[in-house]
Each structure stands twice: as structure tokens, then as C-alpha cells.
Amino acid sequence: MEIYQPDRKKTGRTRERVAARQRKQMATPMATPAAAPPTGTPVDTRPAMQRSEVSSGYQEAPRVREPKQTSGAKTFGMLAGIAAGAAMVGRDTLWHIRSSKRVGYGIAATIAGFVLIYLLMHLTQSRIFPNVWALGVNLADMNMDEATAALQQAWNQQIRLQLTDEDRSWEVTPAELGMVLNSRQMAEAARGAGLAGIPLGVNIMPVAEINILTAQTMLLNLTQETDIAPYNAGYSWSGDRLVGLPGANGRFLDVAMTLELLQEDLSEAINQREIQLNMSIARPDILDPSPYFDEAQALTNRTFFIRGYDPFTNETLVWMPDREMFTSWLEAGEDTLSLRETPFATYLDEQTRALEEANPLRFLEPMDAISKVRAAIEQGSSEVYVRVHYRNSIHTVEGGDSGYRIARRNGVSFYLLQQANPNRDWDQMLTVGEQIVVPSRDSMIPLEPVPNKRIVIDLQTQQMWAFENGNLVFSWLISSGMDHAPTSPGTYQILSHEEEAIGSSIELCGDNSCGTWTMYWFMGIYEAVPGLVNGFHGAVLLPGGTYLGGGNVGSPYTYGCIMSENSNAEQLYHWADQGTIVEILSSEYAPMSDLGRQALQMATGQAA
Secondary structure, X not given: XXXXXXXXXXHHHHXXXXXXXXXXXXXXXXXXXXXXXXXOOOOOOOOHHHHHOOOOOOXXXXXXXXXXXXXXXXXXXXXXHHHHHHHHHHHHHHHHHHHOHHHHHHHHHHHHHHHHHHHHXXXXXXXXXXXXXXXXXXXXXXXXXXXXXXXXXHHXXXXXXXXXXXXXXXXXXOHHHOEEEOHHHHHHHHHHOOOOOOOOOEEOOOOEEEOHHHHHHHHHHHHHHHOEOOEOOEEEEEOOEEEEEOOEOEEEEOHHHHHHHHHHOHHHHHHHOEEEOOEEEEOOOOOOOHXXXXXXXXXXXXXXXXXXXXOOOOEEEEEOOOHHHHHHOEEEOOOXXXXXXXXXXXXXXXXXXXXXXXXXXXXEOHHHHHHHHHHHHHOOOOEEEEEEEEOOEEEEOOOOOOHHHHHHHHOOOHHHHHHHOOOOOOOOOOOOOOEEEEOOHHHHOOOOOEEEEEEEEEOOOOEEEEEEOOEEEEEEEOEOEOOOOOOXXXXXXXXXXXXXXXXXXXXXXXXOOOOEEEEEEEEEEEEEEOOEEEEEEOOEEOHHHOEEOOOOOOOOOEOOOEEOOHHHHHHHHHHOOOXXXXXXXXXXXXXXXXXXXXXXXXHHHHHO
């Protein structure tokens, strides 16, 4: 009989295929492990099909119970089953889409709708599309203001640039180089990128400007770290053996070229976070250390002494660099052995820091010390004196202070105090608490000080002492300036020698001309005002032929100079070298040196 069966829905075919697949799987016999036959039982080696054809005399082997699965095996089996089921659902879903255009169109329309809604939201709200980056910031879904703020924040807080030179690098901020970010323009570029970031992403290049003067200043300051001076031939120790080191090239930062290249590719430099410094090669002057090897060996086999002399305290500080350090200072020069400045300057900085711990005003002036040590090395000397210098200081005005009093208390001339405070009207009274700049006391000692000689004057007792190598050489009474023309206390030095000098004062002017006088054995010690020098002298030939031979010593009698009896003045004149320190004490200016304190004790003892 013919049976009519109406067409089934296509979905029924899926069930048919699933059922057929299940029947096929059930029809496939699963292999089970066969039990081992007893010992001595003949084993049937025939194929399975031949054995199945035997209708009698064949007994099915007993089933063997499978071992119990562990929990891990169960979990794995469950996961495998879930994965298989998901794959089957995925295949069926894909089959539905391929088989039914309406289903495919529906799904496509749904996806398109979501995409359209997403695009419309970004277009109407001016938001940046996905996967758009700038300065390492993901700008997706941000509006213009949000993106601008995010970029500016990253620029200020996160962006650091590496200045590189071969194996060296220095980290700086964009602001230190004078760079200014145009974050708004970058946000607009990110918005204009549209869907270009899908799927691989798009990076918006930085937009910035640079202030050349700021960048130039920063790079010039950096040269102290970047520059490597060429190495002239030098010397070093290998155990107990001195060896020569050949010269080597140096490198110097070319600021102009670095800035030029940076301007040409500013965006890329910021994007890469790296700026390559342009360095110039500097070749050494001397390559061969051998011409002065013997001189270097002789000098390095002795201890090298650096004596720092403070002319105000009369203190001598001694530094003895070790053999390796001193050897590192030596280099072969064009005509002789010389000083390598860079390592020596580093050593000077260390000593200055130690001086500052005791007195913040004290320091070692590099160029002065370098020139003296170089001269000592060139001469083959193993000892050198360098001077301890002083910085400016600040005086806080107290009750009763005046410009003249401040100058006298600090041992400087009043006109130098005026120069150090150019905006101060000295005709106006000082205010308590006001701060006055006191010029460096070095200004009163312009010449190289003589460290082994010192003259001490006490204005209160009108006495003088002369010391050499710490020992008293001679002492006597003197006559200093009168009250209306006083001698200034302070620490000074012998500036000049004149066997006869001319002095004058407005008080001695007659009707037609100013009176002048002649001073014998004159030695200038400080400039009271520009062009007027006070100093030591002996006898004075006054206007009109009156002779002042020193009979008035022991009390103030001069116009600011220090007068001794003529024979004493001559003796002092020949003993005191130019540069000899002169310490003038008073109730306003206490002794700063050990010899000043010693002289004051002697004066006090004599007075008692």
C-alpha cells in the first residue's frame, strides 16, 4: 500500500539527522577488555567473525567490571561533554543560518541595528570611536573635553623623555625642555580618526611646541654631566709599578645641532619618549705619556701636600691625597708634566664641603687652587699653599647700628659696604631687623697672603706686635687715628712700600693751598676711600718744617695711619713682606686669629 506523507518542516530534518547520528553511535560496538584465559586453556586465534559463526560450544566471556573513575576524570569528562554539546549547538545554529535566509537576515539586521545605534550615539555625542590611542591613553568613548583633559593629565604627570648618548641617559620632563602640548588639537585628531582603530588600533601623534630658549638653557646646564673631556696621556699604578696611559677622545654636547634635529622631528621624539643628543668628538692634545714618565714617577713617589691657609684665622689646613688619587691628577702637557683639572676639581669640591660644615662662609676658589697646584706640578714641587676664601655675609641691623659701625664690626671699608648695597639710601636711618649685605672680607686682602708673618695692632692699648712662624719678633707702642679720623679695625695686609710718601688733610689747608706732609717708611694697608690709603709710617715732616719724630706714640694722634718711632718704622718696613697680614683689633673687632688672641693677652697682662 502506498502511504502519503506530507512534507515536514525543515526543522524536523534536524531531528532526523540527530536520531540517525545517535543510532549510528549505538550500533558501533564498544571495545571491552577481554578476560585473560585460565592457564592451560587453548586460545582461539581465529578472527572474531569466524568465532561468531560457531553456533555451539562457544560461551561468551564474562564481563569485566571497569575501574572506578576518579573525580578528576569525571570533571574532565563533564567538560568534554559540555564542549561537545556546545560545538553541536554551534554547528546547528550555523546550519540554520545557512539554510534559512530569514534567520540570517534577522541576525544580520539585529547586529546592524546595534552597530547603527552605537555609531549614532558616538556621532551625536561627538565621542571618539574605539581603539584610538594617544600618549599611551585609550581615548575610546571620550568626548572632546574628556579626551583633552586626559591627554593633558598624562602629559603633566606621566610623560618623561630620555635624553640619550650611547650607553648614558638622562630623564627630563617636557616642561623642563619648554615643551607645551596642544591637547585639544590631538583630541580633535582622535575624533577625526573615526573607525580607523578597528580592529588593529590607531595612534595619534603628539602635537606640541617647544620654547627654544628654555630648551637651550636646560641643555647648556646639562653639559656639566654630558661632556667628557678628552683624556690627555696620563699615568696610573698597576700594583707597585707606574704605567703610562695613552690619550683618548672626549665628547661634547652640540646644543645647537641637538635643538635643530629636535625641532625637525618633535612629534616623533615625544612619541618615542627619546631625544638623541648630538655629541661632537674632541681629540686629546697629547697621546704619548712617555716624554714625562720619569718626572711623573719622581713626583708620585713623594707625598704631595696641599696647605690651605686662612689669612683671617691664621689657620693652616693640610690635605694629603693618596698616591693613586694624586697620580690621577697628572697628565702629559706640551712642554712639561701638568695638572688634569677634572679629577682635581672634584677633590676641591669635597674639601669645600668640609670647610662649609665648620663655617658656611669659607670655600676654596677652584681657579685659584687649580693654577697654584698646576704651577707646583710643573715645577716638580710636592707642596703648595692655597688660600681659603670667604663669601659675602648678611648683617641683621640691631639698635644703634649705623653704616660706619657695621663696616667697622665686620672689618670692611664703608665705601665697600655702600657698593654691596646699591639700593640703600644711607642718609636714611637703618631699621632694626633690616638685612644688610656685608661684602666678602677677601676684598680687604687683594694680594696673595704671606702665611708665616703677621702684624697685630691693638687700638685700645696703642700697641703693635710682629710675629714670624708663630714667634714674637718685636713689639712697641704706636699712634693710631684720632677720634674724628679713626683707624679702621679689621684684617688687612701690606699693599705697598714707599720710603717717602705724601700725606695731606683738609684741616691743614691754609688760605691759598692745602697743607701736605712727608711720611717716612710708609707701607699702605687699606683703602679708606677710593684713592686714600692708610698705612704704617715713621717720622712725619709737617708743613712749615715742623718735624714729628714719634714722640707722640702711645696715644691716637694721626689722621688714620699707624705711626711708630722712626727707627722702629724702618725696621718694620724692611721686615714686612708685601702681602703680610695686618690684624687691627678694637672693642668692635675681636681677634680672629690665634696670634691676635695671644697679642691681646699680652696687652692685658701689661696693662695689669
